[in-house]
Structure formats: structure tokens, C-alpha cells
Amino acid sequence: MDLIDTHLHLIYRDRLGYAWTSGIPALATGDFTLAVYAALIAGRGIAGALFMEAGVDDADYKTEARFVAGLVGQNGLLGQIASCRPEEDEGFDDWLDECQGLKVHGFRRILHVMPDALPQTPTFRRNLAKIGARGWAFDICVLARQLPIAVDLARACPDQPLVLDHCGVPDIAGGGFSEWAKGISALAALPHVHVKMSGISAYCAAGTANKATLQPWVDHVLAAFGPKRMVWGGDWPVVNLGTGLPEWIDLSHDLLSGLSDAEQTQVASATARRVYRLD
Template sequence: MDLIDTHQHLILRDHLGYAWTDTLPALQGDFTPADYARLSHGKGVIGTVFMETGVDDADYQAEARLIAGLVGKGGMLGQIASCRPELDAGFDDWLAECKILSVAGFRRLLHVVPDEMSQPEGFRRNIRKIGAAGYTYDMVFHARQLGLAEALARACPDQPLVLDHCGNPDVAGQGFDAWYRGMQAMAALPHVWLKFSGITVNCAPGTASVALLQPYADAMLALFGPERMIWGGDWPVVNLGVGLPDWIDMSRALLAGLSADEQALIGHQNARKVYRLPA
């Protein structure tokens, strides 16, 4: 199964601030394209899409400008840039600038801000602008917030949306049932895609395994189907779970029951379609 990694983070501390990593020993230091290339060598990764890395607020535009210089190198096909839809001031200008920054989509982290942020009409109006400009929007919520994700998606019916990290089920807390109910509602919305990524971080330390996660993978496949799922590595955050090489191996095992054509949809074909990536 060839893979386009639609969730490749980088941590480049000489240029940008990452305060959220301060209390996470596994994420100290830099995480560079060369590091990623070493870890993914021989693993079937045929391209990547950079995903904004939650840099400090003052740096989110600087991050996108920096990454634009890396697109086209080392297999990077584009980037998903950060944005601030809660602020009207400068939003349109940022969308316009991103046309020259190899941007394939946008994301605003919503699982680490007040739940109310995504609810005002002004926020949703700006999300709709993203779709009107031809971009996808990635959503990241905790499983307990899937009602918020559904409300946002229903308010933006023409905006292509990607729900990151399998909807962040509370695997460690045995939260399958509540997560499943929320995912049923999300899967009922045809403009929502699901990113098959990030789930091992939600397991209790040292417990992530194919056996533990197979029921979650099977549920996602039943709800969204291979036609609406996209693979992502979530490196280096995946280091809080099993690490990138092991997540690649685990992904293949979790999806082993699919046909080669179905695996290709999740592995790389849907990514090209959703993010409008170059061939």
C-alpha cells in the first residue's frame, strides 16, 4: 500500500515557537525533513503533505511562509496552513497570500481552545470562505466534542472537511460507544472525510496494538468506507504512541482485509483528490 502522508509535522525551533511541546519529553529538540526521511525509508511513503504544527500564535503565518520553501523537496507535495477564522481582521488577506505558498488546505486547532470558538456565525462564514477559495479544511476535536464538529459541518455544507485523528476516540478510557455515536453523525454528512491517523496517542501508554485498535478501524470502515478515508502519519506526535515506522506497519495490518484498490484509496488516491495534489 503506497502512502501519501497527509499529516507530516515538523518542529524547527530555530525559526518558530512550540510552547505546547514544553511538557512533553518525547517532543523536545528538532524534527526535520531529514529525520522524517530516515524513519520512513523503505516504508512505501510516496509523498507528504505538511500539517501545521500548532506553533505559537505569533508564528502561524511565518510557519506557512517557511514551509512554502520546502514544498517540492523530499517528496513534499503541499501544506495545510494554520488560520484564525475567529478573527475577521486579516483573514481574507491571509487566504489571498496562501495562493502563492503551495497551500492545499487549512486548519485551526479546535480541541485546545474553548468549545464556543467554532459556534459563532463569523467563524463559520470564514470557514465557508476557505471552500469558496478552493481549499479543504481539517478539523481536530476530541471525541467528546464531536457534537461541535457536527454542528460546524452542518453549517458549512459546501466546504470539504477532513476530521483528523479518527475523531480522537478515548481508547484508554474505553470510550468506544460514545465515540461511535458521534462518528455515526459525522459519517452521515457526505462532505466530511476521515483521516486515519493519530489514534495510538489515545491509547494508554504501551498498550497500542492491532488487536486493541481493530474494532475502531472496522467501525470507521463501516461508517465512512475506504472512499472517504485518508491516511496520515502524525509524526512526530505519533511518538507519544508507537512512532512512525510502527504506525505505518500497524496501519497496513489494520487495513489488511481490504482489497488492493480499497487500500490505494486510503493510502494515496483520496489524498490527491481531497487536497488537489499534483500528480
């Protein structure tokens, strides 16, 4: 089961600003480069990776995409999911035009750090629809409590392919299964929404990120979406707050071991190739 990693962050501090990392000791210093990532995954069955915009300072998000475009083709990097600002009309169309030449396969606007009202505005939804009209997917990054907002957004944009990052950020350590599960099921009822199996080891209590802890959460997502609507992501280097990347790869194989070979292939690579147009 060769995996396509649809969620690779890279940090190059000499080029870009990452203010959000300052309060996270494991991420606050040093670079997390493509070369380091390549060494971590060597021999672990990663067939390729998509860079996921890394939440750089607002002034740098376009610079980030331009820089990463120059890395595509190296160490298995297949392309990127770039940042955008759908809440702003000014320059939005021009940014989409430029991204046609930057090896972009999708976009993301991190929503869990923004006001809940942001994705509910007509401007945001109108511009989001422009992404889908050009054939690109959009990754939704929300907290579990914001899943109803994601449902509302998805219903308002039925022609926009959507990918829910990190299984909807469940509060695994706090046992917040019930409300999260309802939100997942509501999103899964919308056929243009997909889900990303990524990030969840970081939501476990310390020392409990294992198969026994995570299996019920993964099983619910699989039952709701099915393998044909699930992609996989490594979430490096944020995954270091949980298991670490090599361990997450191994754990992912264990969590998916109950699926048939064909179903495992869907989660590992086939869905990603279709949703992000990697072929």
C-alpha cells in the same frame, strides 16, 4: 500500497515557537526536521507527504507557512496544510490570498484547545465557507466529546470539504467507544466530511497499541465513512507518544489488510489526492 502522509508535523525551534510541547518530554526539546523524517520513512512506501501546521505560537503561524513553502519539493514534501484564524475577520481574506502562493492544499485551526463556542460563532462559519469557496479542505481537530460540535459545524458549512483528524480522538485507553462511535456515525452521515486515520496509537494504554486493540475502532470508522472518504496520516513526531512512525506505518498496513486492493489504494492515496487536490 504506497501511502500519502497527510499529517506531517515539523519542528524547527530556531525559527518558530512551540510552547505546547513544553509539558511533553518526548517533544519538548530538539528539532524534528524534514531530513529526519525522510530517513525514518526510507524504503517504507511513502509516496509523498503534506506538512500539517504544528500548532506554533500564535505570533508565528504565518511565518511557519512561509517557511514551509520553501521546503516543498524536498524529500517528497508535496505541499502544506496551513494554520488560519477563521474567528477573526481582520486580515483573513488577505491571508487566504497570500496562501495561494504558498503551496497550500488546506487549512486547519486546532479546536480541541480552544473554547467550545469558537467554531459556533457566525464569524468562524462565514470565514470557513470562504476556504471551501476557493477549493481548499479544512481539517477539524476536536476531542471525542466535541464531536457533536463538529457535526453542527459541518451541517452549517455544507459546501466546505472537511477532514476529521485522528479519527475524532477516541479515548481508547478508557474504553470510550459508545459515545465516540455515535459521533463518528453522525459526522459520516454528512457526505462532505472525510476522516483521517492518524494519531490513534497515542490514545492507547501503554504497551497496547497493536492490531487487536485498534482494529475495532478502525473498523467502525471504515464502516461509517468507507475507504473513499478516508485518508491516512503519520502524525510524526506526535506519533512517538504511541508506536513511533515506522511501527505506525507497519501497523496501518495490518489494520487495512482486510480491504480489497482498490479500497486500500483509496485510503492510502486516492482520497488524499482528491480531497487535497494533489493532482
